[in-house]
Amino acid sequence: MPASVLGTVKIGILNDMADFSEPDGCGAVPGDVTGWLERELAVVREAGRITASIDFIHAYGLGLPSGTADAVERAYRQLAEAGCSLIVGPAIGDNALAVTPLAEQLRIPTINWAGAERARGRYMFQHQVGSHEDESLVIARHMAAIGCRRLAVAYDLSPVGTRHLKYLEDEARVLGIAIVSRQGLSPLAEDAAETVDALLESGPDGFVYLGLGVSAPAVARELVADGWDGPNIMNTAGLRGYDEDFARDCEGWFYIDMHSDRNATLRTQMKQLNAPRSQALAVAKGHDLGRLVAEGLARASDLTREGIRVGLEQVKWLPAAEGLEGTLLGFGIQDRGALHGRYLVVRQWLGGETREVLAA
Known part of the structure; x- marks a missing residue:
């Protein structure tokens, strides 16, 4: 039996957000993505691809701009000392940049969900929630x-x-x-x-x-x-x-x-969750982030930090719920950006609702 389906793995959840008031179908508090990870891990578990026990370890550090980079670094070290084999977060680009050197130094596979393309490395993976570039x-x-x-x-x-x-x-x-x-x-x-x-x-x-x-x-x-x-x-x-x-x-x-009304994967997820239109973004990014984690663990040869890093590199060509239809999700040996294709969508706020702007 592959080592990846045995034992226990600790997943760290690094929350650097103060109050980002976005409806979230599975996260209990702003910045907590645990519910989305659990949902996608249940899918691979039901398929028999992983039987390992999962322990979620939470750490909070109020990051930039309201807080400090030092607070986020302390939270990251707290998760490292707790023995986490994978860390998910931070969510703010400035804070992702701050902890990237720590991920490399401590050699812990980490998936940030921020917009900083520079927040990538051998151990730092990026699920692009936007892109500064x-x-x-x-x-x-x-x-x-x-x-x-x-x-x-x-x-x-x-x-x-x-x-x-x-x-x-x-x-x-x-x-x-x-x-x-x-x-x-x-x-x-x-x-x-x-x-x-x-x-x-x-x-x-x-x-x-x-x-x-x-x-x-x-x-x-x-x-x-x-x-x-x-x-x-x-x-x-x-x-x-x-x-x-x-x-x-x-x-x-x-x-x-980050979401398009025409994305078939997103529509399927929205239907399964019976989610209102106002939660489309939360569903899209939550599904994709959760799937990256679940597939990375399921494809790992073992549950060590190094094994999970290699497992994440094997995640390829999955249909993304974010972006226009056809956007793909995955990594590679030297590819640390999760979303591939037209993952950015122009929309407009009209009457309190978001409307997709179709390309000319």
Whole structure:
């Protein structure tokens, strides 16, 4: 009998989130993905592909931007000392960057579900919930497609915001779009009057926000106060619109999401869970993250940290619930990005609901 179906494995759940008010069908609290992992592990267990006992070990450290990277690092070490063979988390890009060196140093296979492409390594795998690099390309191309040629950009003064800005500038240059003004602001800003006023003075025909999203409502409210009626778009910060207050502040904004109404895998999962449309994103990413963990364990030759790392590398070409139909899920020997294909979807907040924007 393969060693991967014997014994006990400890899975660490690293929660770095303060309060991300997104409906989640299986997680009991924001940032807790245990329910989704249990659901997908039950599938492989029922198929007889794994019989190992699973112990979930939880650690919490309030990470950036509200907390500190040090808190997340302490939580990661706590899971390492508890003997976890696999760690899932963090969820915020800045925090994933902070713990990546620890994953490499301690040689613990880890799956972050954040947007930092740089948060990858031999032991650090990334389930891309957005991408600091890819999202800005999609944003630039969407704005070009609707006729914008002069963009004003508000961005968080953080690794998230500045990384997005770099890739937006690069793609805008390729497309012949001018970034006529750029202004940084605190990731926790509650007042963006000076920032927005300065940006609008440049006479843009399109407005972009890049960041984690805490400061986005302040930017959106100031645009309304200034009478701006041009097109707006933000990165996956717009996922915060699953909270009705955020959606109301960002009415009419385009943003980058992770789910498509046309994805057959997602539709199947939604039907099985009898989930409302408002939970589509939670279901999509929860299913995919859970399946990565379940398949990685089921394909491991043994339940050591090294065996699980190799098992994750064997996960390939699974249909993803995230992204457009045809998006695939998996890793490889030197491939640490889980989602392959058109996994980013342009959507828009209208009347408190998210609407998919079909590509021209």
